[in-house]
Amino acid sequence: MKSKEHLDLVRLNRTVFEALDHAQLVELTCRLHTMAIEQSERLSMNSTNSSRPPSSDPPFGGGRPIGDGNALTPGTAAAPDGPPVKVSAPPAKGRKAGKQPGAKGKWRDEPLKSERSQSFWPCVCAHCGTTFEMWDRVARTATAFPVLELERMDGGIRIACVMHRYEVLQCACGLETAAVPGIGALSFQDGRKRQLQLTERGMVGPSVAAFIVALSVRHHQSRRLIREFLRTWFGVSISVGTIDRCIREVGVACEPIVEDLLEEVRAAGIIHADETPWYQRKLGLWLWVVLSATTAVFHIGSRRHEEIRDLLGDAIVGWLVTDGYHAYRDYERRQRCVAHLIRKALALAESLTSDGVRFGEWLLRELRNLIHSVAEDKGHTILNPIQARLKRACMLYREHETEKIRQLAREILNDWSAIVAFVTNPLLPPTNNEAERALRIAVIARRLSFGTRTEEGSAAYAASLSVVETCRRRGVDPWAYIADTLARARRGVSHLPVPVAA
Numbered sequence: 001m002k003s004k005e006h007l008d009l010v011r012l013n014r015t016v017f018e019a020l021d022h023a024q025l026v027e028l029t030c031r032l033h034t035m036a037i038e039q040s041e042r043l044s045m046n047s048t049n050s051s052r053p054p055s056s057d058p059p060f061g062g063g064r065p066i067g068d069g070n071a072l073t074p075g076t077a078a079a080p081d082g083p084p085v086k087v088s089a090p091p092a093k094g095r096k097a098g099k100q101p102g103a104k105g106k107w108r109d110e111p112l113k114s115e116r117s118q119s120f121w122p123c124v125c126a127h128c129g130t131t132f133e134m135w136d137r138v139a140r141t142a143t144a145f146p147v148l149e150l151e152r153m154d155g156g157i158r159i160a161c162v163m164h165r166y167e168v169l170q171c172a173c174g175l176e177t178a179a180v181p182g183i184g185a186l187s188f189q190d191g192r193k194r195q196l197q198l199t200e201r202g203m204v205g206p207s208v209a210a211f212i213v214a215l216s217v218r219h220h221q222s223r224r225l226i227r228e229f230l231r232t233w234f235g236v237s238i239s240v241g242t243i244d245r246c247i248r249e250v251g252v253a254c255e256p257i258v259e260d261l262l263e264e265v266r267a268a269g270i271i272h273a274d275e276t277p278w279y280q281r282k283l284g285l286w287l288w289v290v291l292s293a294t295t296a297v298f299h300i301g302s303r304r305h306e307e308i309r310d311l312l313g314d315a316i317v318g319w320l321v322t323d324g325y326h327a328y329r330d331y332e333r334r335q336r337c338v339a340h341l342i343r344k345a346l347a348l349a350e351s352l353t354s355d356g357v358r359f360g361e362w363l364l365r366e367l368r369n370l371i372h373s374v375a376e377d378k379g380h381t382i383l384n385p386i387q388a389r390l391k392r393a394c395m396l397y398r399e400h401e402t403e404k405i406r407q408l409a410r411e412i413l414n415d416w417s418a419i420v421a422f423v424t425n426p427l428l429p430p431t432n433n434e435a436e437r438a439l440r441i442a443v444i445a446r447r448l449s450f451g452t453r454t455e456e457g458s459a460a461y462a463a464s465l466s467v468v469e470t471c472r473r474r475g476v477d478p479w480a481y482i483a484d485t486l487a488r489a490r491r492g493v494s495h496l497p498v499p500v501a502a
Contacts, residue, residue, distance in 0.1 A: 007031060037352045049346035051323075053436075053443060099241075108237065112146040112203070114163035122179045125171040132169050132177075139168040142178035143201075148236060150207035159208060159234045164200075182491030187252045189456050196248055196456070200490045204238065209246040210483040216247050217464050218441070220448050223247075250482055251460020253489035254467045260497065261297050261470055262311065268292030269318035270428065273311075273328065274435035275303065276443055279451025280458050287446075287462070289438050294500070296438055296469035300458040305330065319425070321432050324415065335425075336418040337432035342367050344408055351404075359397050359405055363412075366390040371430050374423055383423055391416065438469060467498065475501035 012028075020028065047054045099105075121138075124131050144165045151158050166179040184198030204212075215221040215229065223240045230236045265271060271292055278287040278300055286303045289296060290311050301307045305327045312320070312331075321335045322328040345367065348360030370386045391413070398409040412419060422428040442465065452458045467485075471478030476499050485495045 007035070041347065041351055044350055045347065049343050049350060051340060051343060053440070106239070112148075112161050114146050114161045116160075117144075117163040117165055119165045119167050120179045121167050122169055122177045124177075125169075125173065125175065126177040127175045128171060128173045130171055130173065132171070136172075137170045139170045139176050142166045142168045142180070145201065146203065147205045148203060148208045148238075149205040150211050157211075159230075159236050162205075182493075184489045184492045185252055187248070187456055189454060196245065196252065198249055198252060198490050202490075204242060204246050206483040206487040206490070209250055209486055210479045212243055212246045213250045213464055213482060214479050216243075217445075217461070217468060220445055222449070247464075248456065248460050249489075250486055251457075251462075251464050253486045253495070254463035254482070255459060257485070257495055257498065258297055258463050258466050261295050261466060262290075264295045265290050265292050265297055266313055266316055268295070270321060271312070271316060271318055272321045272432055272435035272438075273308065274323060274432060274439055275325070276439050276446075278442075278446060278458075280455065281451075281453045285451075285458070287439070287442050289435055289442075291435060291438055291469070291473075294470070294473050296466055296473060298442070298462040298465045298469070300452070300462050303327070319421070319428055321429060321435070323432055324411065329415070329418075333421075334418045335421045335428045335430070336415055337430075338367055338371060338419065338422075339431040339433065341408075341412065341419065348404065348408065353402060353405075355397070355400060356402060356405055359393065359400075359409070362393045363390070363408075366393065370420070370423065374426060374430070377426070387420055387423065441465070441469075470498050474498065 017025070017028075046052060046057050122132060144163055146161050147164050149160050149162050151160050164181075166181065168176050168178040170176050181200035183200075186198070187196040189195065212226055212230075215226045216223070221229065223243045226243050227238060227240055230238055269292075271290055273288070273290045275286045275288045278285045280300065285300055286307070288299045288301065288307060288311060290299075290308075291297065297311065299307065299311055301310075308327050309330070316331065316333070319333045319335055320328060320331045321337065323337045323340050328334060342364060345360045345363035348356040349364055351357060351360065366386055366389050370383070370390065373382050373386060394409040394412045396409075397405050398413060400406045400409065422430045445461075452461055464482075467482060468478045471481055481496075481498065488495055
């Protein structure tokens, strides 16, 4: 029996075993033993000894883990510090999502009843350029439409229907000028019958749109659940298509802000970066995050080196804290996440091989002592021997016959300067927990929605998440800022910078 021959467990029965000679039985037993060890180690993996997030652990501390935390579907392995993997998309249903051609439409049974009206007037005469004054005569109303606005009160919030009226003023020159709703950016998407145009002429106001985005992006509610929530608690009926349009509009309005945030991240002293798999319909993409203490930027794209270079540039001012993915190794000033190495060492310490247990426990002891010693501000008389013992352990096992032991030893030696950078720079964090926590909300959204479906949707989601996380880090209300940004974008006015808490 050849060692590379495929092991067909279905055909292995008592008759086959009895027909094998002694050498073949020994070979088969060794291969089955190796397979049993691999499967046992895989079943024992959890968030404490691998790169899986805590949400992948089984409930109540028992049973089998519910799939890889970095994969999009259970059983798909994709460690964040490993090589790129090919992820498969969910099975196609044979038809496009949404309303199908020829399907019966739905419309509002009763028109919206406005509580009050709000008038808008032109500022200057369109013919002679004279500035209008308060006493200029209102000739008539050019157009009027109801707008849903969210109002915050001491006791809570409510949604009011306001009639927006755009008036026509008569100038002293005798000619009339009408106020018109503002028009902002136009978002194109191939194959769409009606492109997304940001405009003030719409039923949903900026504050209600920001509230819808809060339910979708921050609280992971689907479009249909948002529609049910608005109808049940506010008595407002909004279609799924209108809700989706609001979410897209906020994303398009937030996209110009991301460029400003990127400049702030690049100028930071310490930058965290991480990535996780992401679906875009049939494409297996990746969601990246780069962040500082007060700014966060999310981006959906491929896992190539060019993605991180486009985000951070060829040279950054500060230090980059990352996991072990090789795309980050182009940056010299880098701190490698020690927590990832500790989890790998813990996996070896819990393995079924004696050398793996010995090497894993050695790494665990030295890595943890190194972190504690730096945190307690110990001197070089303590830190240098710890580093020497850690390197000696890797030197002893770098040629080991077991692949996992050999790979981990070489990985630490090849990236040694980035692993111990925090020893000589005490301000550097030894772990990349900041980026992993920032990605947590996106990982939950991915499991619920399986990602996005279009390039526009991916850009909108990443931009909205960037603004929300940045505002959260700066201690300001993200939804008030998003509502103001959307109102400006619908008028074609540039956005304001993200504020900083006083």
